[in-house]
Amino acid sequence: MTFKWLPNALTIARCVFAGFVLVGFWQAGSLDLTLTGLSPEELSRRATLQQLWYQFAFLAFLAGAITDFLDGWLARKLEAHSRFGVWLDPIADKLLIAAALFGLALEFRSWLIYVPAAMIIARDVFMTWFRATPRGRSAIVPSNLAKWKTGFEFAAIIGLMLPLATLRPSLDGDVATGSDVLAIVAIVTVVGLLWVAAALSWWTAGQYMKAAGSGSPD
Template sequence: MNIPNILTLSRIVMIPVFVGIYYLPVEWRYLVSAAIFTLAAVTDWLDGYLARKLDQSTPFGAFLDPVADKLMVAVALTVLVEEYGSVALTLPAVVIIGREIVISALREWMAEMGSRASVAVSYIGKIKTTAQMVAIITLLAFPPGLLWSTAGLVLLYIAAGLTLWSMMLYLKAAWPDLFPDQG
């Protein structure tokens, strides 16, 4: 166990705390749950940075980091879909969660084929993640109907567009392995 892995595990521990606070019958729940999600997003960046800087990358960390990220994002989007109760928020949430499932399966399959490098995280994926995190934080911090929540929704649509774009890039890179006879 090392510091990067502890930070990754802390993101998973934050999930029930985040959900519990979000559903408290108090107004400050929005800002506190957004702060918890922000802390989780920062630990996501920090654990990767520390793992590289301190040369503490581990197979366990490489496995758990994307799992923790996807769990936190999926739970936050699910909570927001329930809170907002609108198709306008549900559509980009479904795109984002669906893409995560597809790309996770693709990476797993490509690893079994010995071609995991062709579906490594890309620069567009990092931009997508940043837009997605800022959108979720904004949507969590401001209840439905406020101007800032509308800005968060617009940013979530941008993140969903980047999500589809990055998925297409991953699928294009994996295409020769997925369909070797169609070169």
């Protein structure tokens, strides 16, 4: 029995997990803890449900990230390469990243998240289109810098989602934190990673277009 269908199945699953990430953020956001007139019991129930939905989104993102590693590893192990997989794999990656960034932007409602998230999503949409053009198809090998960019994206997203999933919301709608100093350092670090990822995303896009223009890969 052959399992050469597994890599493509995992890639498709990553697209599904991206949808789950959005569902988790949407459901968590619908549980408004700032409504007036709610009883303490109702507030506690909403806070619990909200955290559960954040955990759902976080686990969906982690599962999608795991499939990103597994599908490539299995494709090499099983020698299962297909045009469909080559086409869908980068799209699935971008869908997962975009879903998480969109949910985080809606959650934190800050230009510190809006700007880098928009930069990354806009770059990914542009590159998806560009790779479909004859010129873009001339350079299909990702650079090491692009892999670092992806690593920064995953690290920043996990860093932003983890407190939502692990720290119980307070009844005023904010996320309870421990030490204020440590919390500030962690936030600055994680947001900084997101900005670095955004800068690298456009830097690598420029490299890709230059390579495509010269007819050589990255």
